[in-house]
Amino acid sequence: MKNILLVEDDLTYSRIVKTFLEKNGFTVQTAIKVKEAQQLFSNSKFDLIIADFRLPDGTGMELLQWSKSNYPQTQVILITHYSDIRIAIKAMKLGAFEYITKPINPDELLATVKESLSTQIPQVFSPEVAPDTSSSAQNSISKSSYVVGGSAEADKLEKHIQLVAPTDLSVLVLGETGTGKEFISRRIHDLSARKDGPFIAIDCGALPKELAGSELFGHVKGAFTGALDNKTGHFEMANGGTIFLDEIGNLGYEVQVQLLRAIQERTIRKIGGNKEIQIDVRIIAATNDNLISLAGDGSFREDLYHRLNEFTLSAIPLRNRKEDLEDFADQFLEESNERLGKIVKGFSPEVWEIFLGYDWPGNLRELRNIIKRAVLLTSGSYVEKESLPVDLYEPLSSNSGMRGSNQSFSGTTDLPSPKDYKSHWVExxxxxxxxxxxxxxxxxxxxxxxxxxxxxxxxxxxxxxxxx
Missing domain, CATH: 1.10.10 (Arc Repressor Mutant, subunit A)
Structure with missing residues (x-):
């Protein structure tokens, strides 16, 4: 029986969710604070953490980062309001399996829990175990997932991709979170002469600072405490192919120096080693930071920026390419049908009106998640308004915490009490x-x-x- 840790400070809400999950065959322990949840790991093993984003002594994001560093095989589902949508999407980049929004729909929760517990996590951060970055679990973006689109902006982007793909230039992909920077990078790889080589995608923001050099370049046995064997780094694994470095601005200065040397010399040296290893790797980097500004205040090397920026592409926010919305929605509908075993044919006119009127702050990731949820909740042939989160068409209700007890778990708002002045000010x-x-x-x-x-x-x- 799978063991779940539910971290929620609304005790009534927590009791309802706990009872529901236990009735469906899971063992559930509860906590109300981040520190309490961490302490429970000393005596118990958990297969899944379900954590509210806002907690009395911290956030679900903090718990996510802690668990990924200490218990990487434990899945994490984040519970959030729609006002936290960008943070929720960033949490997925940091390793969360999924985010679900309040008020929670029981069918959505149960399906997400079952799916998370049936998905194996590659052990990325263990010093003694090399991650299988060539696996489908690590490289989740397949060749068939890319949608070109028909808008003028999409056509311009595609022409630039076609132009740079056959070269060996380093490419810097700029854009907001969720705009599909990894899709663009995979598209470049698939259209290049390296298409039969590996494509290794690394989220630099999710790399523990103390292990970033080891993850990228490898280490030799005994290089540091916990280095029980030799380790092959991502650059060596990507030899003959492409390495995609997402959130490149998050790399520490020392690792930036190592990366610059790898680009200039086309060689790497493992942590603790003295042997130069030749590499043949194309680098595609991505960021939503202004690297020039970071270089100006000394947190990012300007010479590395220029090495990475031999050619620049800009991912387009979904709100600026509404003409392509139907193409993306159809693609995500097909994926969701296959993933959930459904045969939903399309979207009602009312749903299309909502989609076109919404500004999609979470971009493609948000659209994909919304459609997967809607397909799960749809019993007919077409997605109707009732299967969408109410926040899409009633934005002011995002903190209400209520949506009708017959459709979802109702709960009170999780904002701090106004009586606690310090807590209220911090919030x-x-x-x-x-x-x-x-x-x-x-x-x-x-x-x-x-x-x-x-x-x-x-x-x-x-x-x-x-x-x-």
């Missing part, structure tokens, strides 16, 4: 930082200027509130 500061980050598309330099604080202070507060 206001966190929400302000989060809002400015969203408005600046997570441009940290611009965010710091708007908030009138230095970057070091901003980074500290982002880490404190689980927004990094």
């Amino acid at each position: 206001q500061e966190k929400e302000l930082i989060q809002k400015v980050l969203m408005d600046t598309k997570f441009n940290k330099s611009k965010t710091a200027r708007i908030l009138n604080m230095d970057r070091k202070t901003l980074y500290s507060k982002m880490e404190k509130y689980g927004l990094d």
Whole structure:
């Protein structure tokens, strides 16, 4: 029997969800705080964590990052409101299996739980075990997943991809979170002479800082505590193919130096080793940061930026390519039908009207998740409005916590009590930082200027509130 840890500070809500999961054959333990959840791991093994994003002593994001560093085989599902949609999507990039929004639909919760527990996680961060980055689990974007689109913006992007793909130029892909930067990078690889070689996708933001060099370049036995054997790094695994470095701005300075040397010399040296290893790898990097600004304040090497930026592509936000919405929706509908064993044919006119009127802050990732959820909840041939999250067409209701007990678990809002002034102030500061980050598309330099604080202070507060 699978063991689930439910972390939710609304006790009534927690009891309802716990009872529901236990009736469906799961063992459930509960916690109300991040620290309490961490302590439970000392005595129990959990297959899955279901955590609310907002908790009294931290966030579900903090718990996610902790669990991925200490218990990488434990899946994580994040519960969130739609006001936290960008954060939820970032959580998936950091290793969360899925996010589900309040109010929780029981069918959606049960299907997501079962799917998460049937999915194996490649052990990426263990020092003594090399990750199987060539597996389908690690490289989740298949060749058939790419949608060109028919808009003028999509046509321009495709022409640039066709132009640069046959070359061996390093490419920098810019764009907001969820705009499909990995899809674009995989498209470049598939159209290049390296298409039969490996395509290794790495999220630099998810690499533990102390192990980033080892993950990318490998290490020799005994190089550091826990290095029980020789390890092959991602660059060596990608030999003859392409390596995709997402969130490149998150790499530490020391690793940036190693990366620059690898690009210039076409060789790598394992951590603790003294042997030069020849590599033949094309590098595609992606970011939603302003690397020029990061270079200006010394947190990103300018010479590395120029090495990576031999050719630039810009991923298009979904709100700016509504003409392509139908192409993406049809693709995601087909994927969801196959994944869930359904035969939903399409979307009602009312749903299309909602889709076209929504600004999609989470871009393609949000659209894919919405469609998968809607297909799950659809019993007829077409997706109807009732299968969509209410926040798509009633944005002001995102913090209501209610949607009718016959359709979903009802719960109270999880905002801090106004009586606790300090807690209330902290929550206001966190929400302000989060809002400015969203408005600046997570441009940290611009965010710091708007908030009138230095970057070091901003980074500290982002880490404190689980927004990094």
